[in-house]
Amino acid sequence: MEENDSEKPQDFIRAHISEDVANQKNDGRVHTRFPPEPNGYLHLGHAKSICLNFGIAKEFNGLCNLRLDDTNPSAEKVEYAKAIQKDVKWLGFDWEERLFHASDYFDQLHQWAVQLIKDNKAFVCDLNFEEMRAHRGNLTDAGKNSPFRDRSVEENLDLFAKMKAGEFDEGTKTLRAKIDMSSPNLNLRDPVIYRILHQEHPETGDQWKIYPSYDFAHGQSDSLEGITHSLCTLEFEHHRPLYDWFCENLKIHHPQQIEFARLNLNYTVMSKRKMLRLVEEGHVDGWNDPRMPTLSGMRRRGFTPASILSFCERVGLAKRENIIEMELLEFCLREDLNKCAQRRLGVLDPLKVTIANYPDGQVEELDAVNNPEEPETGTRKVSFSKTIFIDRNDFMEDPPKKYFRMAIGKEVRLKYAYYVTCLEVIKNDQGEITELICEYDPESRGGGTPDARKVKGTIQWVDSTTAVNPEIRLYERLFKVPNPDEVEEGKDYISNLNSDSLTSISNALVEASIQEMKAGEAFQLERIGYFTIDSKAQEDGNLVLNRSVAMRDSWAKKQGK
């Protein structure tokens, strides 16, 4: 462990593990795993689990496996399995040679099922879905034993072998653990441990006609891999007695399951099922839509691994349900990008500016700072000429008090360029402003003057001779309410989708160097926000900028009041 670990408070899981290590449980070894099911893309909630499992392994000089929990071939795909590995790697974690599948253990699991039958602790049940539900009882009433519960070991062995051989139709028979139909924990009322599924499996092909249930596969997989601490979310709490039951009755290494509260973020949804529907119904542009809280979507949006790691550290870890505010995520992104993103100039809504006293036909190169937070990143050249563009909302004809931007007769600084003063406003027949006529102070080249006079406002601009015109996409929260699941009778979260979550801007202008940026590379358009090149559009040869997050804007906030 690192030295400063004693300084920062431990969460309840790390405290638990520290104690186990101190007591030499498992010989002081720590081994965790991240076990996603390959039935969808990883999201921010998974990132929390990934950081936890890989983070703990590292802190305790242990190991963390990546295991694909592929016990249900009906929803699982190779596409998902590949995406999962890509996302975990992207976050910066390494499972080394320890990529496993629950399906790696199908043979062993099957043997264990046979062992349970021989020990008279499991039986083949002929009840169908409805009958089984009826026998299970409910929250207040105990269940009834299955009429097939007392079959002989020999008959069970024979029937289970036939199930395995594919002699029965799906849903006609199951293998059930013989536990307790009157347990207040419904999971212990003779749970199904094998079901018949005539499905092709991505890893094992058509080898199996029966597949183990989660409960019969997960703990055993942990056990086989020598996992010491099996960390999972709260909804598995009721499954822990089952987890323990199998380890004990199979007499195998018994990892400790510990549950923690899953991550919730407001203004979005964090469930694969709900995301899948957004994708399938076309509400978003696929799993990696930049508005999705998937890791692939966030990557396309311009999030950095460092910002996500920082976020996962800050959300904390506890057993109480929580809803994190989106602002924390945005803070983490800005915090990281402020340090590492290069600055560039661009305008979203160009307004032509002619500098009356600037020489006709002259074009000069000015030095612009790449990143004021990292001076060693140096400067770049930006061109300047008689005709430039500023952002339309940086000019006002009737400015309010304390408006620092361009207005008639008011001197402002063009970032990295000159001081200019607006002389005249030109409008079209509809009364819309089409152009500003300004004059500049040649002495102010670079943004300062010999007399050191103060200029309060600094605005960004682009030069007409070199600017390029990308498509710019601005994103807002995907849902218009903090909790998308809070709906009127008869409606669901889809009705809470924010129809303004995507804004596409077609007439923006940015400095030419943006064309050299790579997809995923973060940069700041000064005073507008942090952006990255859209990877999907780039593959099609189009230049599209995604706004990852806007700058904090205390002026807008003040105006809004």
Add this chain to the structure above:
RNA sequence: AGCCUGGUGGUGUAAUGGUAGCACAGAGGUUUUUGGUACCUUCAGUCGGGGUUCGAGUCCCUGCCGGGCUGCCA
């Protein structure tokens, strides 16, 4: 209803019987060639009631409120 689980500022999360702290958000300010950043200041909390104790967020009792569980999903 039964079982499980949890309640600390707006949101999260610490304090393991001894000064209720930190972060984000909010408010105000200083600096600034980004109304950004940085820095400073500030607002605000132990679910209620009883008990044990010199001392309770922490232990006990009780009430209230939230979440989870009735797939051959994970």
